[in-house]
Amino acid sequence: MASAQESSLSTNSRDRSSIRNFFFSNEFGLLFLILVFATIFALLTTGFTSRFNLYALGRNISIDVVIGFSMMVVIVTGGLNLSVGSIGVSAVMFGGWLIEGMGSNLPIALILLLLGGGLLGAVNGVMVVRTGVHSFIITLATMSVYFGLMIWLTQAEAFRNLPPEVATFGRTKIYGYLSPLLLISLGVAIMLAVLYRYTSLGRNMLAAGANPTAAELSGVNVKRTFILCHALSGLLAALAATMLTCRTGAAIPSMTGHIGQDWLLPAFLAPVLGGTLLSGGKVSVLGTFFGAVLVSLLTNGLLLLQVSEFWVQAVLGALLLSAVLLEKLRNVVLLQNRFI
Amino acid sequence: MTQENVFQEFGRKSFRTLKNCLLGTTLACLTASPVLASDTRVALVPGGPHPYFAAWEKAGQDAKRDFGLSGADYRVPQKWELSQQNQLLESLLTQGYNGFLIFPGDPVGTNSIASELTAEGTPVIALAGCLKQPTPAVFCLGTDTGNSAYLGTKELIKTLGGKGKIAHFTGFLVDPNTQLRIDAVQKAANETGGAVEVIQVIADIDAPEPAEEKINAFLAAQADKVDGIVTTAWVPAVVAANSLRKIGDKRIKMVGIDHDEVVLKAIKDGYVHGTMLQNPYGQGYIGSFAMNKLRSGCKVNQNAPFKSTALTNQFIDSGTAFVGRDKVDTYIGAMEAVTKDLMASFESTYLVCN
Numbered sequence: 001m002a003s004a005q006e007s008s009l010s011t012n013s014r015d016r017s018s019i020r021n022f023f024f025s026n027e028f029g030l031l032f033l034i035l036v037f038a039t040i041f042a043l044l045t046t047g048f049t050s051r052f053n054l055y056a057l058g059r060n061i062s063i064d065v066v067i068g069f070s071m072m073v074v075i076v077t078g079g080l081n082l083s084v085g086s087i088g089v090s091a092v093m094f095g096g097w098l099i100e101g102m103g104s105n106l107p108i109a110l111i112l113l114l115l116g117g118g119l120l121g122a123v124n125g126v127m128v129v130r131t132g133v134h135s136f137i138i139t140l141a142t143m144s145v146y147f148g149l150m151i152w153l154t155q156a157e158a159f160r161n162l163p164p165e166v167a168t169f170g171r172t173k174i175y176g177y178l179s180p181l182l183l184i185s186l187g188v189a190i191m192l193a194v195l196y197r198y199t200s201l202g203r204n205m206l207a208a209g210a211n212p213t214a215a216e217l218s219g220v221n222v223k224r225t226f227i228l229c230h231a232l233s234g235l236l237a238a239l240a241a242t243m244l245t246c247r248t249g250a251a252i253p254s255m256t257g258h259i260g261q262d263w264l265l266p267a268f269l270a271p272v273l274g275g276t277l278l279s280g281g282k283v284s285v286l287g288t289f290f291g292a293v294l295v296s297l298l299t300n301g302l303l304l305l306q307v308s309e310f311w312v313q314a315v316l317g318a319l320l321l322s323a324v325l326l327e328k329l330r331n332v333v334l335l336q337n338r339f340i
Numbered sequence: 341m342t343q344e345n346v347f348q349e350f351g352r353k354s355f356r357t358l359k360n361c362l363l364g365t366t367l368a369c370l371t372a373s374p375v376l377a378s379d380t381r382v383a384l385v386p387g388g389p390h391p392y393f394a395a396w397e398k399a400g401q402d403a404k405r406d407f408g409l410s411g412a413d414y415r416v417p418q419k420w421e422l423s424q425q426n427q428l429l430e431s432l433l434t435q436g437y438n439g440f441l442i443f444p445g446d447p448v449g450t451n452s453i454a455s456e457l458t459a460e461g462t463p464v465i466a467l468a469g470c471l472k473q474p475t476p477a478v479f480c481l482g483t484d485t486g487n488s489a490y491l492g493t494k495e496l497i498k499t500l501g502g503k504g505k506i507a508h509f510t511g512f513l514v515d516p517n518t519q520l521r522i523d524a525v526q527k528a529a530n531e532t533g534g535a536v537e538v539i540q541v542i543a544d545i546d547a548p549e550p551a552e553e554k555i556n557a558f559l560a561a562q563a564d565k566v567d568g569i570v571t572t573a574w575v576p577a578v579v580a581a582n583s584l585r586k587i588g589d590k591r592i593k594m595v596g597i598d599h600d601e602v603v604l605k606a607i608k609d610g611y612v613h614g615t616m617l618q619n620p621y622g623q624g625y626i627g628s629f630a631m632n633k634l635r636s637g638c639k640v641n642q643n644a645p646f647k648s649t650a651l652t653n654q655f656i657d658s659g660t661a662f663v664g665r666d667k668v669d670t671y672i673g674a675m676e677a678v679t680k681d682l683m684a685s686f687e688s689t690y691l692v693c694n
Contacts, residue, residue, distance in 0.1 A: 046434075046436070047434035047435060047436070048434070050434060052433065052434060052460065053430070053431075056427075056430040056434075060423075060427060063423075151513060156513045158447075158448045158449070160448040167452055171456065244423070247426070247452060248422065248446070248449035248450075248451075248452045249448075249449070249451065249452040250448040250449055250451075250452075252422070252446050252449045254422065254446055254449075254512075255422055255423075255446070257420070257421050258512075262421045262423065300427070300431065303427065303428060303431035304431055304435060306435070312418055313418050
């Protein structure tokens with residue numbers, strides 16, 4: 001009886017601790033901000049809660065989420081992948097060529113383009129582990145190399161005769177306001193959460209990122225793990241670009257901007273806001289998801305408030321800075337109160 | 341100074357040169373019908389910040405006043421990104437804009453958002469750049485870029501005496517107009533039977549930093565080997581004009597494009613032979629007029645004398661004109677004349693109104 005009471009007390013204590021930890025978590029802070037800003041925009045703007053706006057917002061969120069994930073899986077290693085945009089556009093241009101140039105059917109082209117993205121990511125990883133040069137330098141170089149090769153091979157011509165199902169999928173509305181692209185990003189989030197929480201591969205990635213030497217001594221093949229992280233990043237970048245292709249209905253050389261640099265801000269904002277450590281070893285899939293939601297929400301709301309388009313970028317930059325400073329402040333408060 | 345800031349500065353300069361233009365008032369007299377209040381709220385949306393589009397703001401303001409529109413606002417995506425433009429367009433639709441004049445961020449990719457806008461009952465006109473057919477845009481009103489580049493090169497060849505070596509500085513490689521311009525310059529050179537040779541094409545430089553770097557490097561290495569320069573994008577024209585002034589070279593003849601103050605002053609001072617004007621004000625003004633008509637029940641005349649380009653067979657040329665030293669002080673008049681001509685017969689030629 002006494003043992004049962006102790007067990008019950010222990011369980012209750014753990015539950016309270018989990019709930020308390022959640023309320024002090026980065027994810028809860030982001031969720032709170034999302035709800036606050038959504039309420040403000042709903043009250044101050046016309047059309048924020050309209051079906052079209054909710055649909056468009058959801059679609060933008062879905063792409064930003066996957067872009068954020070493509071950076072997050074490399075930040076886990078303590079590295080960066082500046083070439084996510086270049087890999088993404090190169091992969092979909094490869095897919096476009098398979099369909100229009102080689103007559104491939106859509107599912108096969110889709111699989112091959114995702115593998116192509118993974119391959120380009122793996123090339124980054126191989127160069128990083130073989131040379132020992134920081135991934136910032138390697139991917140800074142490959143973002144130009146991949147993009148340049150793509151422009152040279154395609155002569156900057158878009159693949160515009162893709163099967164109509166591509167654009168139709170991108171324009172599909174579930175119940176009038178939900179984009180199927182959002183379901184894809186949710187699916188990716190669940191798979192990544194399972195990877196990091198329940199698989200040895202995911203735990204190896206976290207261990208290798210936190211302390212490569214210790215991980216190596218524990219039997220983790222750190223180099224192979226880093227290459228896999230970069231390959232996963234390339235695959236996710238290719239997936240994000242595929243989703244964007246569904247949005248535009250064509251594979252376009254400029255879809256991620258010049259040398260893919262348009263993706264850099266969303267790629268960094270989501271994981272950094274979400275609490276992924278830039279030094280590696282800690283990841284937050286839910287936080288990255290919420291980070292992307294917050295960024296897309298703010299962009300949408302500020303545009304609806306008719307804030308000058310030029311100020312939106314400044315606000316997003318200030319948000320990034322505020323998030324970092326608030327995180328520092330929160331950690332200090334929690335330490336002082338011995339919550340952590 | 342960032343690229344955006346430079347563009348904004350260029351834009352302000354361009355706007356100043358146009359602010360005294362009374363074109364809108366003049367053109368209003370050409371519309372016989374009295375101005376009635378309209379619920380048409382037009383958004384004029386370029387692909388990103390660029391000085392070329394600065395004249396659209398005044399064009400929208402004048403159109404709003406002259407045609408009694410509910411609104412005609414110039415809204416600029418913060419960067420040259422297709423996704424940024426798409427987000428802005430989605431937001432503008434949510435805000436209640438019901439007519440869109442769009443410079444396509446991509447001639448193919450913008451078709452998707454254009455389809456969504458038209459599905460919501462808002463017409464779309466492609467402005468200054470065309471959408472690739474099939475497209476939901478009712479027509480494309482812009483400069484015939486290939487023809488403009490061709491005519492500019494012919495002017496350059498004429499001033500060179502029909503022979504020499506020329507260089508061509510042009511815009512972004514991902515812009516489909518760029519290849520048209522490159523082909524047009526080459527075509528004009530080929531027509532000389534080898535007397536004129538295009539010794540170098542420098543593309544992808546319609547931004548201050550790459551333009552400064554590449555044009556200055558070219559002139560440092562090959563200024564003595566080149567006789568003429570033709571530029572077919574705004575920023576390269578400005579940078580090349582500045583560079584020729586800095587090195588004090590009046591031997592090299594140059595034909596630029598557009599109406600930046602730097603280029604106009606270089607023409608006056610003899611560093612640049614002339615410039616090919618485009619008509620951004622007319623595009624914005626006439627485009628707003630046409631949008632209001634379309635929303636009032638007019639239809640596009642399918643038998644209208646549309647031109648064909650590589651992208652569309654429903655192209656309306658907003659006009660181009662060469663301005664040399666003799667006309668540089670009255671260039672606004674040249675733009676007015678082109679716009680007046682087009683405006684005078686636009687409704688009867690391109691629209692069917694009951």
